[in-house]
Amino acid sequence: MAPVSLVGVFIAIFCFFIFHSFLFKKPHNRLLRNWPIIGMLPDLILVLHRVYNFTVDLLENNNLTFSFKGPWFAGMDMLLTADPANIHHILSSNFSNYIKGPGFQDVFDVFGNGIITTDSELWKNLRKSYQAMLHHQRFQRFSESTLASKLKDGLIPLLDHFAEEGTPVDLQDVFGRYTFDTVLILITGSDPKSLSIEMHEDEFAKALDDVGEGILYRHVKPRFLWKLHNWMGFGHEKKMAQANATFDRVCAKYISAKRDEIRKSQGIIENSDGESEDLLTSFIKLDTTMYKLLNPRDDKFLRDTILAFILAGRDTTASALTWFFWLLSENPQVLTTIRQEIIHTNLARSRDHQDNLDKLVYLHGALCEAMRLYPPVAFGRKSSIKSDVLPSGHVVDANSKVIICLYALGRMRIVWGEDAMQFKPERWICEDGRLKHEPSFKFLSFNSGPRTCLGKHIAMTQMKEVAVEILQNYDIKVVKGQKIEPVLGFILSMKDGLKITISKRCSV
Ligand code: HEM
Secondary structure, three states: OHHHHHHHHHHHHHHHHHHHHHHHOOOOOOOOOOEOOOEOHHHHHHHHHHHHHHHHHHHHOOOOEEEEOOOOOOOOOEEEEOOHHHHHHHHHHOHHHEEOHHHHHHHOHHHOOOOOOOOHHHHHHHHHHHHHHHHOHHHHHHHHHHHHHHHHHHHHHHHHHHHHHOOOEEHHHHHHHHHHHHHHHHHHOOOOOOOOOOOOOOHHHHHHHHHHHHHHHHHHOOHHHHHHHHHHOOHHHHHHHHHHHHHHHHHHHHHHHHHHHHHHOHHHHHOOOOOOOOHHHHHHOOOOOOOOOOOOOOHHHHHHHHHHHHHHHOHHHHHHHHHHHHHHHHOHHHHHHHHHHHHOOOOOOOOOHHHHHHOOHHHHHHHHHHHHHOOOOOEEEEEEOOOEEOOOOOEEOOOOEEEEEHHHHOOOHHHHOOOOOOOOHHHHEOOOOOEOOOOOOOOOOOOOHHHOOOOHHHHHHHHHHHHHHHHHHEEEEEOOOOOOOEOOOOOOOEOOOOEEEEEEOOOO
């Protein structure tokens, strides 16, 4: 028995040293311990509630790139980066090697084959068709009039109502409704009117929220576990299935109504070169000889197209606007400077409306600054096809996951300077007063390379119009005592919204 006991003692001492070194040794400036078998998952779970700021520390302490190890065989290993050189390499120079990949499509399966989830030839067809439609005069007219009327007949009356009542309102909810109505009109031509004084709950919007939450949980659970929950119809997966059914039902309604509308007004529409047109109409009438992989006769294709567009355009703009107004409440000097710029710019709605908005250089800088600190899409996920070496020297194996950390990128001192954490719109303005250009792989909020956001112009116009309208006509006070923090999610929203009170201004 003696030799057995000795072996036992030896194993016990060995285990003690291993676990002691993991438990009590400072993890070499890496902030995450790599445990045997379970990898860094336990430490990640401990910091999950503050994961955004954690990635800032992690990447700043690791020369902007860090290799995360998940539990063995859980498929959770990933390379995190906020290095602009790596980002440029992944999103532009070696674009063809970095795809969304089957893992992404799996997690985002409710969105089917829309532009956000697809790769390769199908994505190229979708991208080209979107570009042609979005740049067409018919859509541009439609988009301009939609933005203007939602502001005038939707947002302003609602803000007036809350100003009269004097009751607190969640500004994030208001912006979410405003952008939901706008993107739904742009894509389907129908107005869900979620931005009404009654503030009713829209089932489509609710389903999108449930899916957003479910997708987040799919990112932090091992794949086999959420697949099992999905199969059992359990927890978040049950909600995802219900949301999916809502998407199918509501989209089918929009699609059949649109097909009827086109059929009934065929003669008129064919001759209506000067008219404005929503995207669903354009997709149904698509010239498929140019886009061989797109099939507008298939309702599933149209369903996925509607969903992808709403996913891309709703919460992103609402999140950016909410953080922007909160940052203004924290930085009254910036608010005053924007108001002065508005006074000194002729903003009468005219043919030159867009040119006039473009003159608001400081406002533009303030919006970019808000999105630098609070990028609406805080993480980007890519999968490598072949093995590769990044400019930082890190090796990326074939079929491995790379996470681009946009939130951390916007706060890296080595990228933005010692004042990186401060809200300073001035950093966007040159000495001669013109806008300072920052490369998209450094200011990544609208993505970079061939998959750059297609709605950037619409979003910037919409945000400027809303900012001008509100800053000219209202005073916003943020209700005191709220904890402002980002929610862990696909979009960087505020966890508990932004409660404000609003009052009418007599003059600017
Ligand atoms: C402040 C508002 C917005 C921000 C910050 C933003 C940001 C982004 C980002 C980061 C991506 C890349 C996503 C990825 O590849 O995973 C993206 C893609 C896209 N965005 Fe936006 N977006 C905004 C508003 C909009 C709006 C209003 C629309 C539509 C009207 C839109 C349409 C799209 C589309 C269609 C794509 C897919 C492009 C592709 O994969 O080729 N976005 N956007």
